[in-house]
Amino acid sequence: MALVARHYVVPCPGEPKADLALLKRIEAALAPFIGRANFGVEAMIFRNVSEIEGEGLDPEILSAGGDLVVPLIWVNVTFDPEWLAAETFGSVEREFNLRLVDEIG
Numbered sequence: 201m202a203l204v205a206r207h208y209v210v211p212c213p214g215e216p217k218a219d220l221a222l223l224k225r226i227e228a229a230l231a232p233f234i235g236r237a238n239f240g241v242e243a244m245i246f247r248n249v250s251e252i253e254g255e256g257l258d259p260e261i262l263s264a265g266g267d268l269v270v271p272l273i274w275v276n277v278t279f280d281p282e283w284l285a286a287e288t289f290g291s292v293e294r295e296f297n298l299r300l301v302d303e304i305g
Contacts, residue, residue: 203238204305205278206286208298209262212245212271219245222296223273229292230277238280247271264301281305 210226212219223245233239246252248270252259259268275298277289292298 202281202305203278204281204286204303205276206300207261207302207304208275208277208293209264209272209301210275210296210298211269212273214271219271219273226273226275226292226296226298229295230275230289233279233284233289236284238278239284240278242276242278244274245271246274261302264299 210222213222223243227241227243230241234241244255246255249259249268252262252270252274257274262268262272262274279286293300
C-alpha cells in the first residue's frame with residue numbers, strides 16, 4: 201500500500217485567536233475522512249521560518265516558488281489513493297483556499 205502525502209498552505213489572518221480558529225475549522229472539515237482509507241491529517245500554525253525549519257520542513261517547498269508569507273497554516277493530508285481519491289476532499293481545499301505546495305507518493 202503506497203500512501204500519498206499532500207502538503208498545503210494557507211495564510212493566517214495574523215491574529216492568534218483568529219489563526220487558531222481557522223486551524224480548528226480546517227481540522228473539523230477534514231475530520232470526517234479520518235479513519236477512512238488510511239487517511240490522516242496533521243496541521244500546524246507557523247509564525248516564522250525558524251518554526252518551519254524546527255519541524256524539519258523546507259521553507260522553500262512551502263513557498264512553492266513564490267514568496268513565503270508567514271504566519272501560515274500548514275496542512276499535511278496522507279491517504280491511500282487506492283481507497284480514496286484526492287478529489288474526495290477537494291471541497292475542503294476550495295472552502296479554505298488550501299494551496300497545494302507538494303505531493304509525495
